[in-house]
Amino acid sequence: MLYWLLKNFVLGPLILTLFRPWVIGRENVPASGPVIFASNHVSFIDSVILPAVLDRRMSFLAKSDYFTGRGLKGWATKTFFNAIGQLPIDRSGGKASEASLRTGLQVLARGEQLGIYPEGTRSPDGKLYRGRTGIARMVLEGRVVVVPVAMVGTREVQQIGQKFPKFKRVGVVFGKPLDFSRFEGLETDRFILRSVTDEIMHELRGLSRQEYEDVYATSVKERATTARESVMRERRTTAGR
Secondary structure (H helix, E strand, C coil), rough: CHHHHHHCHHHHHHHHHCCCCCCECHHHHCCCCCCCCEECCCCHHHHHHHHHHCCCCCEEEEEEHHHHCHHHHHHHHHHHHCCCCCCEEEECCHHHHHHHHHHHHHHHHHHCCCEEECCCCCCCCCEECCCCCCCHHHHHHHHHHEEEEEEEHHHCCCCCCCCCCCCCCCEEEEECCCCCCHCCCCCCHHHHHHHHHHHHHHHHHHHCCCCCEEECHHHHHHHHHHHHHHHHHHHHHHHHH
């Protein structure tokens, strides 16, 4: 009930008014049945813009950190993410990843819409990075179609580290649904999973027109963090001389 209250009377109208999202390919969105929306991820507001332009309820798989904060801020963050349909997932791998997969499959089993960011995290620099194969497993086990989605202009509205967004117009481009039923029963084949994932990323690259890097975004972030820490250590060493 809170989801629909926010979407129809509070957050939804506010988002549509402030960012005036234009939409291309709305005819590619299934009117009913389970579907996975595979989106690029360049800004925090991607997760509120996309549901705002869709008619049916949508759930997103979000990192569990958003649901574990303490105090009033932690409670408010958890309440907000629950209200807008976010589902906590643990990205540490192993059994945690398996639990995340099951969470997504439960949403699809109810015939609902599920949003996934195949890159696994926000792009650190606006480029499109290699997709993780978890989405392929969910597609094949759930036996659902995938609609690739490109978020356009959202990074210019709110970049990583920027607390408040700028009120500029953004866009959403829906690609044609992708059907991977030809791989039914092969959800444990890692080569098939990589092939499905790469096909999805190829479609996203064409829709978003982002520069593509065939490495994981998390690796790029880790290298950047290591470089910053190295510079800070060097500065402290120099200052202590």
